[in-house]
Amino acid sequence: MIVFLIGYMGCGKSTVGEILANKIQYRFMDFDNYLEDSIGMSITETFKQKGEIFFRKQEYLHLEKLLELDHYVVALGGGTPCYGDNITRLTGANNAKVIYLKASVNTLTDRLYPEKSKRPLISHLDSKEALNDFIRKHLFERNYYYNQAQATINIDNLTPQQVADNIIEILS
Numbered sequence: 001m002i003v004f005l006i007g008y009m010g011c012g013k014s015t016v017g018e019i020l021a022n023k024i025q026y027r028f029m030d031f032d033n034y035l036e037d038s039i040g041m042s043i044t045e046t047f048k049q050k051g052e053i054f055f056r057k058q059e060y061l062h063l064e065k066l067l068e069l070d071h072y073v074v075a076l077g078g079g080t081p082c083y084g085d086n087i088t089r090l091t092g093a094n095n096a097k098v099i100y101l102k103a104s105v106n107t108l109t110d111r112l113y114p115e116k117s118k119r120p121l122i123s124h125l126d127s128k129e130a131l132n133d134f135i136r137k138h139l140f141e142r143n144y145y146y147n148q149a150q151a152t153i154n155i156d157n158l159t160p161q162q163v164a165d166n167i168i169e170i171l172s
């Protein structure tokens with residue numbers, strides 16, 4: 001089986017994915033790190049030098065390889081399920097379970113404000129209010145895709161360990 005974690009930037013896909021993989025003795029892949037290795041540049045540099053459309057194309061192309069994995073937990077990028085037919089490729093894959101880590105706009109704002117420099121889509125937003133407004137609108141657009149996951153966990157008041165334990169319960 002492959003477990004795909006989806007959800008908005010900052011919901012904890014990378015953090016929870018690693019914990020979950022350790023708990024269930026699966027391998028872990030952070031799709032962003034994988035893309036950085038295969039492109040040979042950080043995501044920030046890729047957006048700057050090649051543009052977002054290039055990045056989305058890389059995500060689209062490399063997703064094909066992920067679908068062949070087994071015994072893996074994969075933390076996808078926040079945008080991965082929201083472009084092309086990626087969400088149906090994920091949910092339609094044999095042997096895959098797509099899980100949405102759902103967080104409120106305020107939780108995401110609090111978590112992302114100190115880390116926005118690592119995320120090119122939000123790094124230009126100066127104030128916390130501007131970030132909050134951006135996330136509210138962006139999440140509204142993206143929820144259409146995230147809501148197609150096979151399971152959803154409301155993560156607002158959970159530690160990463162608790163989120164991982166919730167996923168294990170869903171999988172059992």
Ligand SMILES: Nc1ncnc2c1ncn2[C@@H]1O[C@H](COP(=O)(O)OP(=O)(O)O)[C@@H](O)[C@H]1O
Pocket residue numbers: 007008009010011012013014015016075111115155158159160163
């Ligand atoms: N359940 C949680 N509770 C509190 N902080 C969390 C939780 N999950 C993740 N974080 C923190 O939120 C930030 C974003 O987490 P990250 O795993 O990078 O999210 P994503 O990969 O979805 O963008 C990190 O600083 C991480 O330590």
Ligand SMILES: O=C(O)C1=C[C@@H](OP(=O)(O)O)[C@@H](O)[C@H](O)C1
Pocket residue numbers: 007008009010013014032043076077078079080118119120121
């Ligand atoms: O939401 C997005 O479009 C993106 C999310 C990022 O991953 P995280 O969700 O792990 O931050 C990364 O793929 C890139 O900066 C674009």
Ligand SMILES: [Mg+2]
Pocket residue numbers: 013014015030032075076077
């Ligand atoms: Mg991540």
